[in-house]
Amino acid sequence: MRPIVDFLLHDWLRVDTLTLRERFADHSRDTFAQVLDTCERIAREKYAPFNRLVDTQEPQFDGDKVILPQATHEAWAAYAGSGMLAAAQDYELGGMQLPYSVEAAANAFFGKASVSIGAGMLTSGNANLLMAHGTPLQQQVFAAHEFSGRWAGTMCLSEPQAGSSLSDIATRAEPDGEGFEADPLGPRFRLRGHKMWISAGEHELTENIVHLVLAKIPGPDGKLIPGVKGISLFIVPKKLVNTEGQLTGERNDVALAGLNHKCGWRGTTNTLLNFGEGKFPVRGAAGAIGYLVGQPGEGLRCMFHMMNEARIAIGLSAAMLGMAGYEAALAYARQRPQGRPVGAGGKDAAAAQSLLIEHADIKRMLLAQKAYAEGALALCLYCARLVDEKHTGTPEDSAEAALLLEVLTPIAKSWPSEWCLEGNSLAIQVHGGYGYTRDFPVEQYWRDQRLNMIHEGTHGIQALDLLGRKVVMQGGAGLKLLATRISDTLHRAGQDEALAPFVPALAGALQRLGAATKAAWATGVPEEALANATPYLQAFGHVVLAWVWLELGLAARAASPKTEAERDRAAGLLAALRFFHVYELPKIDAWLGVVASREAICREMQDAWF
Known part of the structure; x- marks a missing residue:
């Protein structure tokens, strides 16, 4: 996983350039790497070995207190001791003044190792809310002790x-x-x-x-x-x-x-x-x-500070569970013999068995998982980079980042939650019957993943927020800005002979998304527009991810890989890009069809008819 994280942070998001800003001037690529190394080590030593343990030894209440496994206590102590609860805070608060994009990437290791143990998302989010809306004494008494891990x-x-x-x-x-x-x-x-x-x-x-x-x-x-x-x-x-x-x-x-x-x-x-x-x-x-x-x-306005932060974190957790399932399925497919190649004369029963990974349909399922998990991770880190831009960029860049975050936050929460769940389902499928047993971890990844479509705002709520508020606010300014960013990517990709073939389909998808948005609101009746908000969310998310994958393709093409491993990684990224554009992007037409026609069956369906 570390190579893809480094690629996203440095080759694509260029987080090194943040060190030119006053707030991050004490940092460098080396200090960023040290943070990632520390979190990766703690996740590997204190979290991953106990993921199954905390799944089978659920919390118990003895009438006086809640009892958790000792491993959970040790994991919390290690995490709090790392300083990550205050990673993005000022030095005066015991923080590291890290960019949020680096903090998010570092926390991703814990989500992959054991999302069930957790890594302080609610504690840091709670304290961050108080730093934004609390009094100085509330910050000193409550937030400071949360950042330290004492509370x-x-x-x-x-x-x-x-x-x-x-x-x-x-x-x-x-x-x-x-x-x-x-x-x-x-x-x-x-x-x-x-x-x-x-x-x-x-x-x-x-x-x-x-x-x-x-x-x-x-x-x-x-x-x-x-x-x-x-x-x-x-x-x-x-x-x-x-x-x-x-x-x-x-x-x-x-x-x-x-x-x-x-x-x-x-x-x-x-x-x-x-x-x-x-x-x-x-x-x-x-x-x-x-x-x-x-x-x-003003409670809800204040609480949204924490909820929006949590929604990006949930998307990141979903991406990491998708990544965990993908890596487990890939490892299994590389060592499990199953079936034989089909030649011109049919199967030769005397031939040696093929490994699962040699079968085209297994590759399809692995490619889907790779496209979902790595694409979701990229989307969430992009949103984290927008948070850095919002807080430390020029006034113009800050305003644009804030506007893009408004539009993309529902996608960052919902898309990884839905499609990395599908990825975890495919991981079980790759394992076959074994995947449905507790002998392998993929069934737990699916169960852990299933919560992500529910908490911090259900899928349907994200859809209503997107179509009902985010794409129409300020006269559609957020949607127009996103379209401008996508159009810029299309222009740059069009100059690259390897990526140019993907430009027309995404350009057409963007145009159809805009047309469907207008058609949904053509009558001005919210009930008609929002009846198909969830298909709209699905289509919107797929357009965004097709754009993200094209961006990753541009970054991979510009990276000039030097080693065989780097060349393989670049080839894998381009293969996932191609897969997403030819297998996934075409799905949007069915979703947008009911949105644009304001299909009424779901809102007109009567209770008695069920």
Whole structure:
């Protein structure tokens, strides 16, 4: 995997040029390599050997605490000790001031070694949100201890009766008596409600857990404001702390109501939490103490800072599970004898058996996995590079990067989740019956992968976000900018005789995507436009990935490989590019057909007809 990561970072994304910027001036290609080396080593030693262990030894609650395997404790300690939780932060915060693109690439090793153990995605995301929206004291007390690994973090959005529909949450936050606004840690509230699907919501890996909780502040009439306008964001620590970041010895009124037993990601606790039920009364009263982040009613806006970061991270996790399955299938295909070559006279039963990898259909499945996994990794690292541009580029470059991120984030989350799942399914197929057993790891990769289409915004929500908001905002400015970037790639590829044959199909696909977008909104009726949002998302993602693969083809052609291994890698990239363009890109016409015609069957279907 390391060669493709180095190729993407240096030959394609040119992260070395970031060292010319003041924020990254202390870094070089060597320091980037040291970070990657460290994470690759920790993932290899502390994560990969225990991936099956944490799958079979699920978290257990003994009535007092959640019990996790010792391997999980050691993995967390190694990860926190590496400094990666604060990798992109200022030196003053104990950070490394790394580019986010390098941080994302380094974290990819952990997703591949054991996504189930996890690598602090929620903790760093929680702290990053507080750095953007918290007060200086909230940053000092909560974020700083999360960056150090002393405390962990979560985000608490969904509720048993309100999964993705956050406007329907019912958790209440009421001012904690007179003078509630004077608390140094922020206006102090008492929260009551239930939160579900909280990853890492309870454990003993750290001395404290910082929950970021969405809740509604009642209006003057005591009723909750309907919709999202009433949602606010609160810091609710598991254990109360003082302004010095020290534990006070008081347990907050946050109680574990149960552990969810999952298809995959079994090494990570997933919890139902009760806030303010009175199990742990605080200062003589029920209600979990929480501190307001930002302004009342702006909770969802603040939380999107963490959700958007998490969506790129989920896409990266999906890519890495796809990569793990691909590498396992490739290794199996290279050593497993099966069948014999078909000659002009049919099969010769006396001939030696062929290896699986010699069969064209096995190569098809391996090429698909390579195209999905490496393409997904490239897309996610491209988005990470846009984050660097957004924060450290010129004003013009920063604005363009922010706009492109708005459009590409739904793709970065959804496309790897869907198509690397298909890749994991193909990895099982390559293994045949063995792939369906626990003798090989590919069945676990598929189970772990299946979550990625659900959490941090389901597939359907990403589709509605893309077609309903992102491609039409600012008069379609984001879509136009993406089309400009793709057109530039097409122009450059057209000058290369090896890549020019792929230009017409992608150019046509881009034109049809634009036409379908206009046709979907031709009547101006959202219900008609959005009924086929998911096929639109699929088509849009395939166009983006065809563009990404053409970009990788240009980078491979310009790299001037010197060794045989480098020449083979370049040839493999060009083969995956060709595969994606001839096998995958043509799929978009079926998807765009129902979008452009505003096909009504799905919205007109009646309950009784099922």
